[in-house]
Amino acid sequence: MEDRDKISELSGEIRRVIEGVAIPEDISEEITSYLSRLGEQNAYAVRSSATAEDLPTASFAGQQDTYLNIIGKEAILKHISKCWASLFTERAVTYRLQNGFDHRKVYLAVVVQKMVFPQAAGIMFTADPVTSNRKVLSIDAGFGLGEALVSGLVNADIYKVGNGKVIDKQLATKKLAIYALKDGGTKEQEIAPEQQNRQALSDERILSLTLLGRKIEEHFGCPQDIEWCLADDRFYIVQSRPITTLYPIPEANDQENHVYVSVGHQQMIDLIRNFAGYREYPKYGMINRYFVYKQALLKEAEQLVQAGVICEKEDIYYLTF
DSSP states (O other): OOOHHHHHHHHHHHHHHHHHSOOOHHHHHHHHHHHHHHOTTSEEEEEEEETTTTBTTBOOTTSSOEEEEEESHHHHHHHHHHHHHGGGOHHHHHHHHHHTOOGGGOOEEEEEEEOOOOSEEEEEESSOTTTOOTTEEEEEEEEBOTHHHHTTSSOOEEEEEETTEEEEEEOOOOOEEEEEOTTSSEEEEEOOGGGTTSOSSOHHHHHHHHHHHHHHHHHHTSOEEEEEEEETTEEEEEEEEEOOSSOOOOOOSSSSOOOOOOOSOTTOOHHHHHHHTSOOOOGGGOSSTTOTTHHHHHHHHHHHHHTTSOSSGGGGGGOOO
16 A cells, blocks of 8 residues: 555556457447447447445445546447446555455446436435435535536535425535537536526426435435436436435334434544535545535645645545544
């Protein structure tokens, strides 16, 4: 773990080997067959999905690569290989070493989805990720593609819904958005000043999305962390997974009221939040996801590097407690 240069060198070599190996013919043909049915010239999102994501004691989500607005069979096959290779980024390898995970027992699938080109997108938690209140639903929303929120490029509106009503709204100044380019790829774009402080979602749409979230939660049987898009007045769900940071509620065999107190469980991030001095949202138990003060956090991280607590300032993204 002390030889970071060696880790960087070996992980880079592994990625180059994986990207240089041709996708097996049978897999390539099957992918091409599905693309032909869906439309080869349509735009697609090529997304990584690792088996070790969102574990109760570790958070791998966000360490592997995802590519948006990829057009053409060859480009899609190329980016599938790049996703496979991203299982061995320096950060992912270092994180597994730090947490004692066997590299040979972590696998990665690639999901290819037809692109949605939204006017708004974001994340929905069917239980409040900050308070763990299962009866309050929380929505983060911004303009354009959700990548702007995920990368920490922009602040998100935050809406809270309880008992079928919008009970709280925190409107952010949304200066930038990410939009798809016609010929593939994405670009950052400034939002007009008069639109920056508008709600990304109307109250009516907030409540419509809430109903959809509750149906998904009911289907899976547990609180969900859902990625959504709004395009042409229609909501699209692009991903749903269990929320792993909630305090588990013990089963009770009586009808009495109970109070449970969570103290110091593994993925809570109070220590870093207090150190940084800013509010942060504990999606994945990782600092960099949906952290609207990313630059401020990195500035504080430099002090940890100087103090010898971490080796590189980016390591602060992968601390868990």
